[in-house]
Structure formats: structure tokens, C-alpha cells
Amino acid sequence: MIFLFDIKFDSFVTMLREGLLKLGFSGDDRILVLLNKYMDEIELFNTAYGLVKVKDRDELIVKHILDSLAPVNIIHELLADSAGQAAEKKKSVIADVGSGAGLPGIPLAICMSNAEFTLIERMGRRAGFLSNVQALLGLTNVKIEEAEMEKAAGGRFDLIVFRAFRPLTPPILKGLLKLLAPRGILAAYKGRRESIEEEMAAMGRDGNLQWEIVPLEVPFLEEERHLVLIRP
Helix, strand or coil, rough: CCHHHHHCCHHHHHHHHHHHHHHCCCCCCCHHHHHHHHHHHHHHEEEEEHHCCCCCHHHHHHHHHHHCCCHHHHHHHHHHHHHHHHCCCCCEEEECCCCCCCCCCHHHHHHCCCEEEEEECCCCHHHHHHHHHHHCCCCCCCEEEEEHHHCCCCCEEEEEEEEEECCCHHHHHHHHHHHHHEEEEEEEEEEHHHHHHHHHHHHCCCCCEEEEEEECCCCCCCEEEEEEEEEE
């Protein structure tokens, strides 16, 4: 059993708790403790592995943890719709492609214990970091796959999330779409709407794809954030 006294109570814990409440979480101590332990690991290995660019714990909480969790309700709705269309309902299978430090996959897996996550990361040291985090946090719904996105087995995932991944180009998009199961959806974490529209324009319009730009509210963050949904 995990107790709140497993973590040091300070201003960072208060910020994380308030951010989670703003996103609709009920103050589950398990989530708070696991996210805090995860951030401890990021800070411990960040210098050696170059996991994230942050100046302090505040930025880590807001720009990475809460940002990763901002679309969780949208993701729940997407998966519920997908399951409702399926002939047989099953656990949703989600991939975090180019996972790096495990963002957004690890925070999502902590908060979505009823879904299965595969974190796909090509760099061996970062894949090793992810395996260590998975074991330390006891995340039985997480698997680590050390592979290039282009070489990963296709047709497996109900949802693919990616954040700070390579810019979308036709070859990258083709590789991501290959990984989707039938009725699967791509969900890209992005910033300003103007930049997204420029990226989409550079890609060209594909009549076989549906694009949707969904605004996100990240607690304590004043920057624009969006989730771009791409459906075959």
C-alpha cells in the first residue's frame, strides 16, 4: 500500500496536487506518490541522459507532468467511442512513440491503469531508464520497446500519442498510421494553433485523413497547447 507520507510534503507536492485537481482527478494519493517518484528519477538521471529541458521542479511539474495529463479526459472519450464500435470490447492498447523520458506515456499509464501502454524508444540508454521507472513504480500496464518507429510491428494500437517527437512529414505520418489498429487514432501534443496549421499546410491535404485540433488547458501554464487528432 502507498501512503502520502512516502513523499516529502512541500510546495512542489502542493502544486502537483492542485494541478491534478484542476484536471479533474480526485486527489488520489497513489497518483500523487507515483508521479513524485517518477519526477525524482527524471531529476536523478536528467544530466546524464538529457531527458528533459527544465530549470527547476516547477517547470517539470507544469510543462511536462501536467501537460502530459491535460488531455486525459479527451483520451478516455476517444477510447470509449472506439470500444463502443468494436465487436468485442477489450482493454485499450496505447503507444507512446519516441517516448524519451516517458512523456506522456508514464503519467498517462499512472492515471489510466485500465489501459495497456507500450513506450517505443529508439535510444538504448533512455529505454533502459524507462525500464527502470516501470519496475520502480510497479507499472504492470506498461511495456518498453526499444525500436525505431519505422521498424516496430504494425496494426497494434488503438491510440498513439507523441509529444516532442519529430515534426510531422508524410513519411513520418505514414509510419505512425501503420502502427494503428483498425479505428485507431493518432494524438499529437502540440503548441500554438498557428504553428499547427502551418505544419498541416506543409504536409498537404490527404482526403483519406480527418484532422481535428483540440485546445488544451494546462494548469499554471499560460502558453497555447493543443491536441491534434488524426483519424484514417
